[in-house]
Amino acid sequence: MSSAVQLAGAPVDIPSRIAEPAVPRAQRRPSVALPAIGRIGWRIGKPALVIAAFLALWEAAPRLGFVDEVFLPPFSTVVQAGLELVRNGQLWEHTSTSVTRSLIGFTIALFTAIPVGVAIAWYRPVAEFLNPVLELFRNTAALALLPVFILILGIGETSKIALVVYAGFFPILLNTISGVRTVDPLLVKSAVSLGFSPLRLFQKVILPAAVPSIFTGIRMAASGSILVLIAAEMFGARAGLGYLITAAQQNFQIPDMYAGIVAIALVGLAYNGVLVAIERRLSRWRAH
Structure with a gap:
């Protein structure tokens, strides 16, 4: 509302409410x-x-x-048992053994599954050639093939790493295929119209757009590879978290057994945290 006063014979509107001064942005931030x-x-x-x-x-x-x-036993008892395993070096020995095996197998699966998945998703002849074999093996549980791996590759490190590769290969492969095939065709057409070469097209368009789906498969493969490795270490191994759990259970050292289980959970959380951080860094463009 405003009130009118007579100045020099002409009405002038004077606001009844004086506008408050604007608050600086720096003061509004808190x-x-x-x-x-x-x-x-x-x-x-x-x-x-x-x-x-x-x-x-x-x-x-x-x-x-x-x-x-x-x-x-109570959690505090399990923590005490875990600290004792840390002091005598057993927990570090078994954890490092399992982590080394899983990292080697997971890395091999990662660097083989992504190129194969891209080739299957992008080139129809490759898909028609490989699909029958992949459909046969992807429906076969990794642990069901453990005796086969042991018979062919022996009871040492090679069979356990090969089992991790097998368990991690298919989640990464299938999610890579899904990610590449679901890239927006308009993005591909736009890049081709701009003169992108096939290599630059994959580098700048296909792979960045498929990153979320690929990393879903990578995270699934990381957790699955740990579980498969722990199960493999329970048979015919002399070191590793799976061996620690089995040996503790057989010797009725129940707190040590639960300490090994907690260690597995912490390793899985560490794997997932690292992969989530890498995915966010590679997917920063999606936030813009």
Whole structure:
């Protein structure tokens, strides 16, 4: 609303409410930043709360008699057993052995599955030639072939690494094929119209667009390779987390057995965290 006054015979509107001065942007940032910080804190804290609740339940259930403490010791007892394994060097020895085997096998699977997947997705003759064999083997569980790998490659490191390669190959392969085939055709046509060579087309368009699907397969392969390797180490191995768990169970060292299981979970979390960080770095363009 405004009020009119007579100045020099002409009405002049004078605002009844004087506009407040604009607040500098630097002074408005804290009110906007605080909710963002709160959301980030909740995003980080929520998983931590869930894990803390699970560990508290694990600690309380044996002590309150809900489960037999002999077969499920409290979490604090498992932590003490794990620290003892760290002090005497056993946990590091077995963990490093398993990680080395899984990394070697996973790396071989990664550098073979992605090129094969791109070739199958992009070239029809390659797909028609390889699909029958791939369909036959991809439906065969890796652990079902463990005796075959041991008979052919022996009971040493080669059979275990080969099993990891087999377990990690197909998730990466199938997700690479899916990622390449679902690239937006308009992007491909635009790149071709701009004169991109086939190599530059793959480098700048196909592979970046397929990164999310490929990394889904990579993360699946990483977790699957660890599980398959642990199962393989339970038979005919003298080192590794799988061997540690089996030996502890046979000697009725139950806290040591659970410490080995916790170590496997931590290794899996570390693998997943590294892969998620790499995926975000390679997919930064998607945020723009």
